[in-house]
Amino acid sequence: MPTPAATRFRSHSVILLALVLGCAEPASAPAPVPVDTPPAPDVVALLGAATELESTGDVEGALAKAEAALIGGGGREAAVTVAKLAILLERYDRAASVLGPLIEQDPKDAVAQYDLALIYQRRNDYNRARSGYLAALRAAPDHADARFNLALLCWNKGVHEEARHHADKFRELFPADPRGEQLATVMGPRPAARPATGP
Secondary structure, three states, X not given: OOOHHHHHHHHHHHHHHHHHHOOOOOOOOOOOOOOOOOOOOOHHHHHHHXXXXXXXXXXXXHHHHHHHHHHOOOHHHHHHHHHHXXXXXXXXXXXXXXXXXXXXHOOOOHHHHHHHHHHHHHOOOHHHHHHXXXXXXXXXXXXXXXXXXXXXXXHHHOOHHHHHHHHHHHHHHOOOOOHHHHHHHHHOOOOOOOOOOOO
């Protein structure tokens, strides 16, 4: 029975012979690992650095860290962070490119739906923005930002009755949120009901 050393020597000889003859390396041989391969990026550290840079106002640097986290396998959290920072930098195409796959994977992802609606609102695409905010609210009825933005979106488009509905709902669900007063100021008091007319 061959010793382990003899077996190791024989397998190395087969590999060397195959290389000399120009043949492919046998399937059982391990793939070579370069010595200078850097370790996989620490996604948590990259996302932490992105948050820290954003808090100091360096949104560009934060986006670079978030992009690195996304490339490093950061998944949904990295994608949402990239989208948020890209929106802040008005890079709407980049933000939409990472939000679209998230929504395809999970249409009930309220954060992704909200962020995509925000992009549409900033691009003055009322119908898509409205649909996105409504999708976010279906996924998370307590999504205050979606409700607030939807109220303003409708009001600015002249869809006043729907805007008032969302403003009322906002104040009902979030009575301590000062934005409720903002909505009341923007929309003013409800018009008085018309008296019923009849014969």
